[in-house]
Amino acid sequence: MKRIAVITTIYRYLTHAQHFADRFLVGYPKEGKWHRPDMKVVSLYVDQKPEGEQSEDRAREFGFSVYPTIAEALRCGGDKIDVDAVLLIGEHGQYLTNEMRQVLYPRYEFFKECVKVFEEDGHAVPIFNDKHLSYSFEKAKEMVDDGHRLGFGLLAGSSLPVTWRLPDVELPLESDLEEALMVGVGGSDPMDYHALEAMQCMVERRKGGETGVTAVQLIDGDEVWDAGENGRWSLELLEAALSRSDTPCGLTDEDGRTQNLIGTGELQRLVDNPSAYFIEYKNGLKATLLMLNGAVRDYCFAGKLKDEPTPISTQFFLTPVPNVTYSACLVSKIEELFESGVAPYPAERTLLVSGTLESCLTSRHQGNVRLETPHLNVEYQAPAEPQHAHQ
Amino acid sequence: MDKRPKIAAIATIYHKYSHAQHIVDRFLEGYGWNSRHHYPPMDLVSLYVEQVRDNDLSKDRLERFPTMKGYPTIAEALTLGGEELAVDGVVLIGEHGEYPSNEKGQRLYPRYEHFMQMVEVFEKSGRGVPIFNDKHLSWNWGWAREMYDISQSMDFAFMAGSSLPVTWRTPSIDMPLGTSVSEAVCVAYGGVDSYDFHALETLQCMVERRKGGECGVQWLQAYRGDEFWNAHHEKLWSRELFESALCRSHTLTPSRPGFNNPFPTIDEMKEIVQDPIAYQYEHLDGLKSTMILMNGLVQDFNFAAYIGSDNEVLSTQMYLPMPPARTSLANFFSPLVNNIEKMFLTGEPTYPVERTLLTTGLVAVGVDSLHDGSTKQETPHLDITYQPAKESTFWRT
Numbered sequence: 001m002k003r004i005a006v007i008t009t010i011y012r013y014l015t016h017a018q019h020f021a022d023r024f025l026v027g028y029p030k031e032g033k034w035h036r037p038d039m040k041v042v043s044l045y046v047d048q049k050p051e052g053e054q055s056e057d058r059a060r061e062f063g064f065s066v067y068p069t070i071a072e073a074l075r076c077g078g079d080k081i082d083v084d085a086v087l088l089i090g091e092h093g094q095y096l097t098n099e100m101r102q103v104l105y106p107r108y109e110f111f112k113e114c115v116k117v118f119e120e121d122g123h124a125v126p127i128f129n130d131k132h133l134s135y136s137f138e139k140a141k142e143m144v145d146d147g148h149r150l151g152f153g154l155l156a157g158s159s160l161p162v163t164w165r166l167p168d169v170e171l172p173l174e175s176d177l178e179e180a181l182m183v184g185v186g187g188s189d190p191m192d193y194h195a196l197e198a199m200q201c202m203v204e205r206r207k208g209g210e211t212g213v214t215a216v217q218l219i220d221g222d223e224v225w226d227a228g229e230n231g232r233w234s235l236e237l238l239e240a241a242l243s244r245s246d247t248p249c250g251l252t253d254e255d256g257r258t259q260n261l262i263g264t265g266e267l268q269r270l271v272d273n274p275s276a277y278f279i280e281y282k283n284g285l286k287a288t289l290l291m292l293n294g295a296v297r298d299y300c301f302a303g304k305l306k307d308e309p310t311p312i313s314t315q316f317f318l319t320p321v322p323n324v325t326y327s328a329c330l331v332s333k334i335e336e337l338f339e340s341g342v343a344p345y346p347a348e349r350t351l352l353v354s355g356t357l358e359s360c361l362t363s364r365h366q367g368n369v370r371l372e373t374p375h376l377n378v379e380y381q382a383p384a385e386p387q388h389a390h391q
Numbered sequence: 392m393d394k395r396p397k398i399a400a401i402a403t404i405y406h407k408y409s410h411a412q413h414i415v416d417r418f419l420e421g422y423g424w425n426s427r428h429h430y431p432p433m434d435l436v437s438l439y440v441e442q443v444r445d446n447d448l449s450k451d452r453l454e455r456f457p458t459m460k461g462y463p464t465i466a467e468a469l470t471l472g473g474e475e476l477a478v479d480g481v482v483l484i485g486e487h488g489e490y491p492s493n494e495k496g497q498r499l500y501p502r503y504e505h506f507m508q509m510v511e512v513f514e515k516s517g518r519g520v521p522i523f524n525d526k527h528l529s530w531n532w533g534w535a536r537e538m539y540d541i542s543q544s545m546d547f548a549f550m551a552g553s554s555l556p557v558t559w560r561t562p563s564i565d566m567p568l569g570t571s572v573s574e575a576v577c578v579a580y581g582g583v584d585s586y587d588f589h590a591l592e593t594l595q596c597m598v599e600r601r602k603g604g605e606c607g608v609q610w611l612q613a614y615r616g617d618e619f620w621n622a623h624h625e626k627l628w629s630r631e632l633f634e635s636a637l638c639r640s641h642t643l644t645p646s647r648p649g650f651n652n653p654f655p656t657i658d659e660m661k662e663i664v665q666d667p668i669a670y671q672y673e674h675l676d677g678l679k680s681t682m683i684l685m686n687g688l689v690q691d692f693n694f695a696a697y698i699g700s701d702n703e704v705l706s707t708q709m710y711l712p713m714p715p716a717r718t719s720l721a722n723f724f725s726p727l728v729n730n731i732e733k734m735f736l737t738g739e740p741t742y743p744v745e746r747t748l749l750t751t752g753l754v755a756v757g758v759d760s761l762h763d764g765s766t767k768q769e770t771p772h773l774d775i776t777y778q779p780a781k782e783s784t785f786w787r788t
Contacts, residue, residue: 013649026653029638032695032706034654054649166710167787168563243423246718253719255448256407258420260428297719302426313426317561319641320717322651391562 002039002338005073005083007110009047009093011055016091016130017046018054019327020334024087025062028328031391037335040064042083045073047106048093070113081121085338086114089130091190098135100361102189107131108139115146126153126341128334132193133347137355137375144351155334155343156350158194160299161201162333162388163326164317166244170205170386176306177206180287181237183245183300188291189357192277195289195299197353198316202301203287204349204382211282212377213352217370218360224274224290233276233288238262240302240311247297261295270295277360278370282377329389345387348380396433396479396735399468401505404442404488405449408714410525411440411484412448413724414731418482419456422725425788431732435459437478439468441501442488465508476516480735481509484525493530495762497584497755502526503534510541519547521738523731526553527588527751532772535751539744550731550740551747553589555692556596557730557785558723559710561639565783566600566698566705574629575680575696578636580689583668584758590682591670591750591757593692593709598680599746599779601698607774611672611753612767613760619667623657627671628681629697631704636683636693639708644688655688663687670757675774682757709785726786742784745777 004024008017021044027036044066046055059066067073076082090107097103107129118124127147133140133156147154171177180203184195204210219227228235239262242248248259250270261267277289302313319325336344355376363371398418402411415438421430438461440449453461462468471477485502492498502524513519522542528535528551542549566572575598579590599605614622622628637643637654645651646659655663668684690713695706712718730741752773760768 014651018649019651022650023652026650028652029640029643029654032635032638032704034634034638057649164561166559239428240426243426243428245423246712246720246722248719254407255451256412256714256719256721257416258422258720260421263428311426322645323641323643324651325641328652389561 002084003042003082004039004085004087004338006041006044006087006089007070007073007114008045008089009091009095009105010050010053011044011046011058012050012053012092014322017089019324020089020130020331021087023328023331025058028331029325030328030332039335039338043067043073043076045070070110071117074114074117081117081123081125083125085125086127087334088114088127091130100365102135102358102361104135108134108136108143111143111146115150118150118152124150124152126155126337128337129154129156131158131190132156132354132357133350134354135189135358137358140351140354144347147347153337153341153343154347155337155345156347158197159326159330160194160198160316162329164319164329164389166315166317168390169312169314170388171202171303171312173205173382173384174207175205177203177285178304178306179234179237180285180301180303181233181241182289183238183241183296184289184291185293185297185299189361192289192291193353193357195291196277196357197350198299199287199289199301200349200353202303203281203285204380206283206285208283209379209381210348210352211379213279213356213373214282214376215280215370215372216356216359216363217278217368218275218363219368220275220364221273224276225268227276232278233290234304235262237302237304237311238290240313241300242296244300244313244315245296245298246315249295249297267292267295279356333387345383346380348378352376352378397436397477398433398480398482398735399437399439399478400435400482400484401439401465401468401509402441402484403486403490403500404444405440405452406444406446406487407448408721410486413721414482414484414525414728415452417724417728419452419459422728423722424725424729431728433732433735437462437468437471439465465505466512469509469512476512476518476520478520480521482523482525482731483509486526495758497530497758499530503529503531503538506538510545513545513547519545521548521550521734523734524549524551527551527754528747529751530584530755532752532755535748539748542744548734548738548740549744550734550742551744552750553592554711554723554727555589555593555709556742557726559786560707561710562707563787564705564707565785566597566696568600568779568781569602570600570698571700572598572601572678573697573702574632575678575694576628576632576636576683577692577694578633578640578683578685578689579692580684580686583761584754587668587670587682587684587757588750588754590684590692591753592747593694594680594682595746595750597694597696598678599777601678603676604776604778605745605749606675606776608672608749608753608770609675610767610769611670611756611760613757613765614669614671615761615765616666618765619669620661622669628669632695632697633683635695635704635706637689639693639695639706640689640691641708642690660685660688668761670753670760672753730784742780743777745775749773749775
C-alpha cells in the first residue's frame with residue numbers, strides 16, 4: 001500500500017486540501033462505484049492552523065501524524081524518506097499578494113523542501129502540485145526541471161481539464177486548429193488560471209503538439225469589444241462558447257428567459273470591465289481568454305477547426321458545491337501518478353500556463369503592452385487518450 | 392414544408408421558471424444549440440394562457456413579440472380567431488398554476504381537457520396537426536389512454552414527456568440497443584405525482600432499448616418510510632445498483648459535518664432521508680425496475696442497470712442544469728424544444744409517445760399503491776408494447 005504525505009497551506013472545510021486529501025481518506029465516486037484508493041495518508045504538514053482547521057481531527061480519526069516541518073512529514077519523524085508520494089496543496093490560507101495581484105502561495109518553497117529531502121536521502125517520489133506550479137515562471141521552471149533531473153513523476157494543475165464536459169468532446173490529436181477562445185469568470189489570479197489551463201488542455205492537441213508561446217497581451221475595458229469588432233478575437237467563437245453557458249445574467253436572472261447575448265447587445269451592458277488575454281503561439285495559433293464577469297458564471301471553450309463550418313465548443317462542468325465531484329476527477333489522476341510513478345499528462349502544460357498567466361499579468365501591470373515571451377518556449381506532446389471524465 | 396410552420400402554445404400559466412416560460416421562450420428568444428444561438432425555423436403565432444396572475448410574463452412576451460397573438464380560448468388560438476384550424480403544430484403545457492389536488496394528492500392539471508378542446512377543432516376542420524404534451528398525459532389513466540387513442544385514430548403526430556430522457560448525461564452514454572437488461576434502478580428526488588414521473592421517464596428511456604423493446608408492465612408495488620427500509624434491507628432491489636446510482640450523483644448530502652463528499656452508511660441515510668419512496672414494478676418480460684425518491688440525500692436523477700449476459704453495471708446521471716441554485720437557465724429544455732421542433736418540421740415524433748403513456752400509467756398506479764397502504768397493484772392495462780427510437784435522442788452535441 002502506497003504511503004502518502006500531505007503538504008498543505010491550510011486544512012479546513014471546503015479548502016483544496018480538504019477536498020483532495022479527504023478523498024484519499026474516505027474514497028470518492030469513480031465510474032459509478034465508490035472507489036477507495038489502495039493508499040494510506042501517513043503524514044501531514046500544514047502551514048497555517050486557524051480556528052476551525054481540521055488537521056488534528058483527521059490525524060486522530062485516520063491514524064496519521066501531523067509534523068511541524070515538511071522534512072519530518074516526508075520522513076515520518078525518522079531520518080530517511082518514508083513515503084511513496086507527496087500531495088502538495090498550496091491553495092487557500094492567508095498569504096501576501098504582489099503588485100500584480102498574484103497570491104504568493106508558497107508552492108515553490110514547499111516543493112523545494114521536498115526536493116531537498118529527496119536529494120539528501122537519495123530517493124525521490126512522485127509529487128502532485130495543486131493548481132499552477134508557482135506565481136513565477138522562473139520558479140515553476142525550476143520545479144519542472146527538478147522533476148526531470150531527479151527523475152520523479154510530477155503532475156500539476158487545475159480540475160478543469162479533467163472534469164466532465166457538456167458536451168463530451170475532445171479535440172482529436174493533430175487537429176488543424178485555426179483559432180481558440182475561452183470564456184471565464186471570477187477574480188485574477190486564481191480563476192483566470194483555471195480558464196487558461198482549460199483552454200490549454202484543448203489547444204495542446206493541435207497539429208505538431210505544443211511548441212510554446214511567443215507573445216501575450218492583456219487588455220481591459222471597452223477596448224476588448226473594439227478588438228472583437230476588429231477581428232482580433234472571433235465573434236463566431238464567442239457565440240459558440242456562450243451557446244454552452246447555463247448561466248447568463250441580467251434578463252435571464254430577472255425572468256428566466258434565454259438570451260442571444262451578442263445579438264441583443266446585452267453582453268456589453270452586463271460586463272462592466274471585460275478583459276482579454278491574447279496568446280500568440282509559436283506555430284501561429286491565436287488564442288484568447290475573455291473574462292466576462294457579469295455576463296455568465298461558467299467556463300466555456302470554442303475552437304475553429306480548418307474546413308469545419310461549425311466551431312467545436314463545450315462547457316467545462318464545475319459540478320455543484322459541496323460535493324465538487326470535479327475534484328474527484330482530479331484525484332483519480334493523482335492516484336494514477338502515485339500508483340504508476342508516471343504523470344498521466346505532462347506538467348509542462350501547467351508550466352506553460354503558469355508562465356502565460358504571469359506574462360499576461362505583467363502586460364497589464366506595464367500598461368497593457370504586448371510582451372514577447374521567448375522564455376515560454378515550452379514544448380510537449382498532449383496525451384493520446386482523453387483525460388477528462390467520460391466514463 | 393416550404394413555408395415556416397405556424398405554432399400555437401396552450402399553457403396553464405406563464406411565469407418565471409414555469410414550464411411555459413422555459414418552452415415558449417425558447418421558440419421566441421432562441422437558445423444555445425450546437426455552437427450557435429439557434430432560432431427555431433418556425434413561428435409561434437398564438438398563445439392561450441389559462442391563469443394570468445401578478446407574476447405573469449405572457450403580457451410582456453406578447454408585447455415584445457407582436458407576431459404572436461394572445462387568444463382567450465384554446466379554439467381561437469388554434470384557428471387564429473377564424474373558423475378552421477390555422478396552425479401547423481401545438482405545444483400543450485399543462486404544468487404549474489393553481490389547480491386543486493384530489494384525495495390521493497394528484498394535482499388535477501387540465502391537460503386532458505385542453506387536449507380535448509384541440510381535438511374538437513381538429514374534428515371540425517377535418518384534420519389534425521402534431522401535438523407536444525409536456526410531462527405525463529393526464530393524472531387520470533382512462534383519460535390518458537383516450538388521448539393516445541384519439542391521436543392514433545385521427546392519425547396526428549403526438550409526442551410527450553419529460554426532459555430527463557433528452558438532457559445531458561454524465562457520462563454521455565445510452566443503453567446499447569437490443570441488450571438484455573435484468574434489473575434497473577433510478578435514484579432521484581422530488582414529490583409524488585411530480586418528480587416520480589421524471590424518474591420513471593429516466594428509467595423508461597433506458598430500459599425500452601432492451602432486447603425485444605418494451606412489452607408492458609404486469610404489476611407495481613410502492614414502498615414508503617419504514618417499509619422502504621425493510622424492502623431495502625431485504626434487497627428487493629439490488630444494493631449494488633442503488634449504490635452505483637448514488638455514485639453518479641453530484642449532490643450527495645454530506646452525512647458528516649466537515650466532510651464535503653463522504654458516502655453515507657445506511658444509518659446515516661435513514662437520518663438524512665425523512666420519507667423515502669420506491670415504486671417497484673415488473674415488466675411482462677420479467678425485467679424488474681425500481682424508481683426511488685431519496686429526498687434530502689440527492690438532488691439529481693441517477694440511473695443504474697444490470698446489462699448483458701455478464702450482468703455488467705451500466706450507470707449514468709441524467710443531468711439537469713437546474714436554476715436558480717446551479718444555473719440561471721433550465722437548459723434541459725433546449726433538447727426538449729429541439730425534439731419538438733423536429734416533430735413540427737417532419738410530422739414525425741422523434742421518440743414514441745407510448746413511453747409516456749406507460750410512465751403516465753405507472754405514476755397513477757404508484758399513487759394508488761401508496762394511497763392503498765403500499766399494496767401490490769396488478770396492471771393488466773399497462774400491457775403497452777413499443778419499439779424505441781433506433782438513434783439516441785439525448786443531448787450529446
